Amino acid sequence: MSHTQRKQGVGGLFKPVSWNKGRRFTSPGPDLQSITNSTGYQNYEGPLMRLQIEAFLDDNPEFAESYVLRKINRRTIEKWLNLHSVSLQDKPMLIVQDSSTPGKKLSEDRSYSSQIRKRFSQGNSPTVRRSISVTPNRKISASVFEAGGLRSAILTTAEDGSPSFLQASTASIDPVRQRSKSVMLESDLRSISEVKDNIISDLDLSSLCQKIAQHLLFFSKALGCTVALPKDGLKKVYEVEAINIRHGGGDKQVAAVPFSNHFELDNQTISLLSSGNLVHLPADSNLLHQVCNKVSVSRTASSPPTLSIPEHGGLPQAPGGLCLIPLRDQESELQGFAAIQGKEMTELQNNSVLSDLTRISGICLKNATEHNAARLEVTRSQVFLDLARVIFDEQTSIEFTVLKILVNFINLIECERAQVMLSSLDSPTKFQKVYDLEEDDLKKAGFKDLRAPFENRFPINSAISGLVAATGETVNISDFSSDVRFDGHLNGDVDFKNRSVLSMPILDSEKKVLGVVSLINKKDGQFSWNDERFVEAFGIFCGIALRNIYQYEVAREAEARCQVALEIMSYHADSDPKEAEELACLPVPSALSMQLQSLTFTDTELEDMDTVRACLRMFYELDLVSRFGLDHMTLCRWLLTVKKNYRVEVLYHNWSHAFNVAQAMFSSLLNSGWWSGLGPVTCLGLILACLCHDVDHRGTNNSYQLATDSPLARLYSTSTLERHHLNQTLVILNLQENRVLKNLDAAEYSQVLKVIEESIIATDLALHFAHLSELKSLAAKGPQGIDWEDGKVVKTLRSALMTASDLGASTKPWEYQKEIAGLIAEEFWQQGDMERERLNAPSQPLMDRDLSYTFPQLQAGFCEGVCLPVYRALTCLCPALSPLQEGVERNRNRWLELVKLSEDEAEDEEDGEEDRSSDEDKNSVEGENNVNKEIRNL
Secondary structure, eight states, rough: OHHEEEEEEEOOOOOOGGGGOOOOOOOOOOGGGOTTTTTSTTTTTOOHHHHHHHHHHOHHHHHHHHHHHOOOOHHHHHHHHHHHOOOOOOOOOEEEEEETTTTOOOOOOOOOOHHIIIIIIIIIOOOOOSSSSSSSSOOOHHHHHHTTTOSSSSSSSTTTOOSSSSSSSSOOOOOHHHHHHHOOOOOOOSHHHHHHHHHTTTHHHHHHHHHHHHHHHHHHSSSSSEEEESTTTSSSSEEEEEEEEEGGGGGGGGEOOOOOEEEEHHHHHHHHHHHOOOEEEEETTTHHHHSOOOEEOOOTTTSEEEEEEOOOSSSSSOOOOOEEEEEETTTTOOOEEEEEEOOHHHHHHHHHHHHHHHHHHHHHHHHHHHHHHHHHHHHHHHHHHHHHHHHHHSOHHHHHHHHHHHHHHHHHHTEEEEEEEOOOOSSSEEEEOOOOEEGGGGSSSTGGGSSSSEESSSSOOHHHHHHHHHHHHOEEEEEEGOTTSSSSGGGOOOOOOOOOOEEEEEOTTTTOEEEEEEEEEEEEEOOOHHHHHHHHHHHHHHHHHHHHHHHHHHHHHHHHOOOOOOOHHHHSSSOOOOHHHHHHHHHHHHHHHHTTTTOOOOOOOOOHHHHHEEEEEHHHHHHHHHHHHHHHHHHHHHHHHHHHHOOOOOOSSSHHHHHHHHHHHHHHHHOOOOHHHHHHHHHHHHHHHHHHHHTTTSSOOOHHHHHHHHHHHHOOOHHHSHHHHHHHHHHHHHHOOOOTTSSOHHHHHHHHHHHHHHHHHHHHHHHHHHHHHHHHHTTTTTGGGOOOHHHHHHHHHHHHHHHHHTTTGGGGHHHHHHHOOOOOOHHHHHHHHHHHHHHHSSSOGOOOOGGGGGGHHHHHHHHHIIIIIHHHHHHOOOOOGGHHHHHHHHHHHHHHHHHHHHOOOHHHHHHTTTOHHHHHHHHHHHOOOOHHHHHHHO
C-alpha cells in the first residue's frame, strides 16, 4: 500500500459496501501528519483513523477475534451487553462538536460509524421473522443449577490447551486398587447391618460385586462364590464381575480378578431366577464350567497369597454342584445372580441371613447400575458437546468441515477408513464429491497442517451408498463375504480388504439428504447397535454443519458477485476525465450574468454544461473553494460524476432538478444572509447535499419501493430512497479523482458529512411533517428567535432550507411551474401504471392517469398544504425570503382558477345535455374548452 493510500484510508482497490452491512463510506480525511500535537494521536477520533482501523478489522476477522479474546476486559464486555440489551431504535442520534477535542463527537456511542450503523441498520432494517424459536422449548436459566448446589466448572483445559467440555473425573475408582482392597478386606463384619453399611454406599459396580461375593461366601460358608451381571436388555447374556474363593478350606478369603467371560442362560433358568427361585446346576452341567473360572492359589513365605490361572486346574468341584441365587431389587426385578459352590440348595434356602443379604445386594446393584448409567450419559453428552464445538468451529470451507467430520468419525467409532459422499442438489443418489480418510493418515507427518481431506482415493460401493441415499436408511453389514450387495472388485487392493461397513445418510434439519457417510472395517470386530446410535447422533451435527457451510459459501459467492458489480458500477459511474479537463479549462461565469442569486431563477435557457459551470460559480461565490482548498480539477470531475449518476430516463428527478434545488439553496443563503450565521462548513455541506439529494432516483417514491419489496426496501425500511441517495453520495465522494473533501481537517470533514447526512434525509417529506411543529414554533419568535449557537435551532433551519429548496419549483413563474408540474404528473402516472401492472391494485388518485382531470385540484392542495407552511415560516424568520411565499400563492391561485373553470364547464355540459341531439353530443365531445386542453398539456 502506498503512502497516499495509507493517508486516504483505503487500499489499492476501493471496496464499497452498503451502509446496512456494517461499513460506511466517507471521503478520505486529512493526512495524519496534519494532526496537531495538541490533539494527540491517542485522542484523535476523526473518520480517517476509524476507517483505517475498521477496514483492517473487517478484512482480518481472525485477528479481530484474537484481539478481543486477548485484550478486552470483563468490564468492557459487560458494558457492551448492557448497551445491546435495550432497543436503540427510538433513540435519536446526537452528534455534538466538542470544542476541546477536534473531531470528537459526544453521543451514546463514541464511534461515528457505530451511530451510523445503529441508525441505518438496526432501527431501520426490515424485520426478518424466524421460522422457529431461537430458544429451547424448556427454558432453564443458570440460576437453577446454582440453586441446586452445582459448583463445578463447565469448561476445562485439555492437554493441548484447548477448552473442553469433558470433566476430570474425581469420583473414578482405580479398579485394580479397589479389588486389591477387597482382597485385603478383613472378614470381621458379622451382622447384616454392618454388611449393609459396607456395601450400600459403594456405587462402583466392580467394587460392589467384589464385596457382595465376599459377604455371600462368608455367610454361606461355601467353597466359592461368583457374581454375574446381565449385559443385554433381555438379561440372557451375563458377564462374570467377581470371584471369591475360600483359601485352603479355612476362613481366609481371596478375591480373584474375573475373566472377561460371557455366557448365556436358557429361558427356563432366567424365568426361575426372575421369580426369586434358586436354581441348582449339577456337577456335570456345561454352564458350571462357564461360570466357575479355573483358578488356584500360591504363596511364598514372605508374601501374601496371590492368584494364578493354570491352564488345567480349577476350583474343586463340590459334589453338590452349583447353586444360582437371584439378586433382585425392591421391585423384584432381576439385577444379577450369585453362583454358590460347595453348598446344597436346601441349606442355602433355609439361610435367612443369606436371603436378606441377597435382597440388599440386589437393591445396591440397581442403585449402582443406575448411577453408572447416569454417569455414562453425562459423559456421552459431554463428548457430543465437544464434537459439536469442534465441528462448528472455524467453518471456512466444505473441505475443512468434512475433514473434521472424517477425523472424528474415525476416532469416535474406531474404524480403519471413513468416506463422506456429498450428494448433488438435483438428486441425492448422484455424488458430486467423494472425500476419504483412513486411520494411517492421522499418523503421517504434516497431518496437523492438512486443510482438506483426500478425494477419490478409494473406490465406493455404489450399490450400498446409493441405497442409503435413496431410502435414508442405515446399512450395517458385518460380513461382506456373505452379502450380495458387496462389489468384489472393491477388494482389489492387496493391502486393504473390506470386511464390514456402516453406512448412514447425512441429513440436514429439514431431513433432506446431503450425503452419505461410510465407515469401513471396525477395528475390534463388527459395528454394533451402539455404533449406529453414535453415528446417527453425530450425523445430526454433521448435517447442520454442512448445511451451514453450504449457505456460507453461497453467501460468499453472492458477496463476491456484489463486489464485482460494485466495482463495475464504480467504474462506469465515474465521469470522463477528458470531459473534466475540458470543463476545467472553460471560464466560470459570474453569478450576476446567470442570475443565480435570483429567487425566481429558471434554467430554461441553459444547456447541461452551463448548469455544471453554474454549480462551479456557487462554490466560488460562497468562497468555499479558497476556504477549504478545493481543487478545481477535482471539483469539475466530481460535478460531472454526480450529473452522470442521475438517470436520464427519469422525467423529473434528474440532474436538472438537482441543479435547481442547489440554485434555490444558493439564492436563499445569499438573500437571507444566513450563509454568515451558518458558516462555511454548513454551507459546503448544504450545497453538496442539494446536488446529490436525488442521485440515482428511479422515478418512483418510497411507497412503491416498499409495496414491491424492492432490494432498496429490504435494505432501508424507512426513508428508503433518501438513504439510498445518501449511500450513493458517499460512494461518489470516495471515488478516485472525485475526493473534493480531501483537504479538510478532521473536525471540518466530520461536520460536513454530518450536514450532508441530515440534509439529504430531511428531503423525506414524511420527516418534514413530523418536525413541522418545531419550525412553526421557531417562526413564531420571528428573526429574533434565531440563535446560531443553538444546535437545535440550526438543525431546524437547515432542514427547512432543504425542504424549501426541494419544493422550489412551486415558487417559480407560472409558465415554468406549469411545465414542471406536467413532468411531475407524468412521472406519477407512470408509477401508477406500474403499480396496476405489478401489484394488480388501484393506484392513489395522484398516480391514476384516468383521474388526470383532478390534477389541478391536487396541485392547488399541494401548494396550500405542503409548500405554503414552509415558506410562511421562512418569511417570518427572514422577510427577504417573502418572494418564495408570494410565488407559491400566485401559482396556487392559478391552479384554483383552472379548477373553477373546469367545474363551470362541467355544469354547462350537464345543463345543456337534455336539449342536445345525438349529433350535437358528438360535436360537444370533440370540442374541448381551453381549460381541458391546458390540463391535458400538463
